[in-house]
Amino acid sequence: MxxxxxxxxxxxxxxxxxxxxxxxxxxxxxxxxxxxxxxxxxxxxxxxxxxxxxxxxxxxxxxxxxxxxxxxxxxxxxxxxxxxxxxxxxxxxxxxxxxxxxxxxxxxxxxxxxxxxxxxxxxxxxxxxxxxxxxxxxxxxxxxxxxxWGYGYHTGPANALAAAFGKGKKVAIIYSDGAYGRSHLPDARKHYTEAGFQIVATELVRENAADMNPALQKIRLTKPDVLVALMQTTDGIVVAKQIHVAKLGIPILVGSAFPQFQTWVDAVGEAANGWITAVAYLxxxxxxxxxxxxxxxxxxxxxxxxxxxxxxxxxxxxxxxxxxxxxxxxxxxxxxxxxxxxxxxxxxxxxxxxxxxxxxxxxxxxxxxxxxxFNEMFVIQRQGDKIVTVWPKARSNGQFKPIQ
Amino acid sequence: MTLLPQFLLDALLLGGLYCLMAVGLALCFGVTRIINFAHGEMIMFGAYGAFLLSVHFGIDPLLSLPLVALGVALIGFLVFKLCVQRVLDAPHVNQILLLFGVGLILQNIAVLIFTGDERSVTTAYSLASDQFFGMMVAYGRLIAFAVSIGLTVGLIVWLRISEMGRAIQAVAQQRDAAKLMGINVTAMYMVSFMVSAALGSATGAAMSFLLTITPFMGFHILIKGFAIVVLGGLGSVGGTLIAAFVLAFVETGVSYYVPEGGGWAEGVALAVLLMVLILRPRGFLGQAVDN
Known part of the structure; x- marks a missing residue:
């Protein structure tokens, strides 16, 4: 046992x-x-x-x-x-x-x-x-x-805006001097030009600059129809607020990526209205x-x-x-x-x-x-509290509204 | 010529902002002879304080400014007691490294508490503007300018007329003589450090509706503030005031009148700093700091 x-x-x-x-x-x-x-x-x-x-x-x-x-x-x-x-x-x-x-x-x-x-x-x-x-x-x-890839931020909005408003419109570009702004600039120039736009101003601002108004005032003199801002969200907040305050009267504002972020919208309030961007996810x-x-x-x-x-x-x-x-x-x-x-x-x-x-x-x-x-992007516009998909047509649920 | 009035206004308003960025740093160095490399983090905590009070309690950043300044002065007190007091007589490089480390710790505490999300306060006046005499006047910047000038003048008056202010000035001028006169030097160091932190937080609160608030915002402001303090003369509040406006006018002028000048502005401003330091190593109104 x-x-x-x-x-x-x-x-x-x-x-x-x-x-x-x-x-x-x-x-x-x-x-x-x-x-x-x-x-x-x-x-x-x-x-x-x-x-x-x-x-x-x-x-x-x-x-x-x-x-x-x-x-x-x-x-x-x-x-x-x-x-x-x-x-x-x-x-x-x-x-x-x-x-x-x-x-x-x-x-x-x-x-x-x-x-x-x-x-x-x-x-x-x-x-x-x-x-x-x-x-x-x-x-x-x-x-x-x-x-x-970066060009997606420019091909979509450039083609969408050309389809909506016709060719020959004037574009001004404001970009930050960091790697982000500089790497986007050649693509933005190329794709807006190819879509039939005329680049009338290119203005540089320092990353984390406290005052972007000088660049904006110089852009105002060229009377553009479209302003494209190529910068990270930190600068995107400052530029959106200063554009709003400067009352530039530019009907179309395009941001490289920042307008899609809710944090950006929370930070800039009503200044977010009308901004356009290309997004891969929303x-x-x-x-x-x-x-x-x-x-x-x-x-x-x-x-x-x-x-x-x-x-x-x-x-x-x-x-x-x-x-x-x-x-x-x-x-x-x-x-x-x-x-x-x-x-x-x-x-x-x-x-x-x-x-x-x-x-x-x-x-x-x-x-x-x-x-x-995931190389495809679609174009959205912030219209008040809503986000409207404006391009491509197959996916759109609204139309561009120029800023009054 | 069309841009001239706007240039003058923008430079003036930017000068006010720069003044606020640097005046706390100037006070701290003038008295303790310590360059507070954690000053940027005091500004950052001030900005977050104003943001949180605005979002959660609906308090305007301008109204929350005293509360925020008090809170950050307490942080300044802790930093002084726990760190700075121990290195008052240590070599400058030790002090700089210590405060740089403190700054990094405070940054990462802010990341843990607030996350890395970018924020900014939005008030009615921060997005309002009007045109006067061909100039677009942004109310937010105008208010920040007024706060800046008010606080700087207040500081100068306090240093001149109050007993504590005069004691602080005495310590700044001759530490040993001040000690012989019965002034508690360590206490004056602590008060200056706390006032410096409070001024930093006021800067943050005033900038909370103009700029982007992140845990890392302080470093850029610190570098700018440091350049202004050096240009004005280490330790001189009056010199800092002059340097802030000189730098703002140079930067804004380059931005307005040089093609793509925004990218050159800071470089040209720093070249001016270099030139001044070659011709007048003490800065505009600085005192000898070889001891």
Whole structure:
């Protein structure tokens, strides 16, 4: 009897051992995703949205993909080039990750390219609209870019305005002297000229300038029909307020990206009225769920409701963009059956899903990017409290209203 | 010529804003001989204070200014007691590094509390303007100018006529002599640091309806303020006043009269600073600071 008990204990012990070992083995099956993001510093707004998008995506997969636990290795790049390089080097050389998401800001992503080249992991880039980045990653099959290129901010509004108001109108451009404004300027000039507009003034302002009125007063003298502002949201707030106060009498105001953000609207109040911009995502649009993966890619209203419930705020562009990008990566890992980056890359290229950002399908671009998704943008105008989609016609729910 | 009246007005109003940015910094250096590299964060907290009181309690930034100044003066008190007091006699580089670090910590505290979202207060007057004699007068900027001049004049008067103000001036002129006269030097340092922080927060409150509020707004303002203080003469409130207007007129002039001058304005202003420092190293009204 005693021997039996002893044997029973031995067996139980062995089983427990097996269970624990199995547990450890199971815990060791981890997919590690490196996420170098702007968690502090001047682009913290991008990084915090990116972090929320990632959290939502991990939750959508209940933290597991293809039987592997998803482990996100967040690294703060402090919104600096040096921080981006250090974080990438740490993730690639020390952590040996095969998958990366981020950073978001163009300059920081470009700074991270040489570090990425050391091992060339699969890199999802949900931002970086600068064409210099498109040139830098031309022909690179392991880079997956999931945001429209910078020219999208100009082709859409230029064509839409030409269709609505005819050709030959006068355009003035005000741009900030940082990388953002300078990188957008040639594209804005090119696409407005090609759409039949005449560029009558180009005025430069310093980033974080306290007074943009001199530039605005010089623009007033040229009597433009359209004013295009190429700057980040921080300067977009100041310029919108100062344009409103200066009573320039320009009927059409176009912003590079900032007019889509609710934070900008809250900051400028009634000065937001009439501004036009191109957007890749806007909360409140009627976008259906993906028929095959409705839990991962739900209808926009359901995803936005879940987001609002979790974070007590409406999602913004980067929340949605990083969620969609990460969810597509996780789905590709799932379909590849694990973390082999070549197989995951192949699955990503084969994906075709309906997402809150539009059709999630990677295609090459004429500029040389091998894997590009979500390059389509639509044009909106803020009309009082409403946002009206004015272009393309197939998607529009209203018409341009010039500012009185 | 068409732009001349507008140029003069814009330069004047910008000068007022610059004056407010720098006067607190000038006071702090004049008395303690410490360059407060966390001054930008005092401005930032002032701006957030005005924003929060406006959004949550509907209090106008101008009315909330005393409350905000009091709150940030308390932050100044804590920074002084916990950090500055320990390095009063340390080398300048230690003081600068410490306060730079304090500034970074305050920035990140602001990120945690307020997030990185850009904000700005919107009041009726901040978006209002009228045309007078061919000039477009922005009421928001005019009000900020009035606040700036009021606070700067108030500071000068307080330093001249109040007992504490005179004690602070005595400490600024000769610390050891002031101590021999029975003045509590450390207490005067603390009061100047707190008043400097309060002035910084007033700057933030006055700018909360003009500019964009972010946790990182302070650094650019600090750099500008520092340039003005150096140009005016380290420690001289009067010199700071003159330098603020000189810099504002140079920058605005370049912006108006040079093609794409907005990009050159700051560079030209800093070149002026360099020239003044070569010809007159003490700045406009500065005192010797070799000790």
């Amino acid at each position: 005693r021997a039996f008990r002893y044997i029973r204990h031995m067996v139980m012990g062995a089983l427990c051992g097996l269970f624990i070992t199995g547990g450890i083995a199971h815990a060791q099956k981890v997919i590690r995703i490196g996420a170098p993001l702007e968690l502090t510093g001047k682009f913290v707004i991008y990084g915090s949205q990116g972090q929320r998008g990632l959290e939502m995506a991990v939750e959508a997969f209940a933290g597991t993909v293809a039987g592997h636990r998803i482990e996100v290795l967040l690294r703060d790049i402090q919104s600096t080039n040096q921080g981006a390089v250090s974080a990438m080097t740490d993730l690639l050389e020390k952590e040996k990750v095969d998958f990366l998401i981020g950073p978001i800001a163009s300059g920081l992503v470009s700074a991270a390219v040489p570090a990425w080249r050391q091992r060339k992991p699969l890199w999802i880039v949900p931002g970086a609209s600068a064409l210099s980045f498109e040139e830098a990653i031309a022909g690179e099959s392991m880079v997956f870019h999931t945001y429209a 909360a409140g649009q009627a976008v259906p769920a993906d028929p095959k993966y409705p839990r991962i890619f739900p209808a926009a209203k359901d995803w936005e409701a879940a987001f609002t419930k979790k974070y007590n705020r409406e999602p913004e562009l980067i929340d949605a963009m990083v969620y969609t990008s990460a969810a597509m990566l996780f789905l590709a890992i799932d379909r590849a059956g694990g973390g082999d980056k070549e197989r995951v890359a192949k699955e990503l290229r084969n994906l075709g899903v309906e997402t809150i950002m539009g059709e999630g399908k990677f295609v090459p671009t004429p500029g040389g990017a091998v894997n590009q998704a």
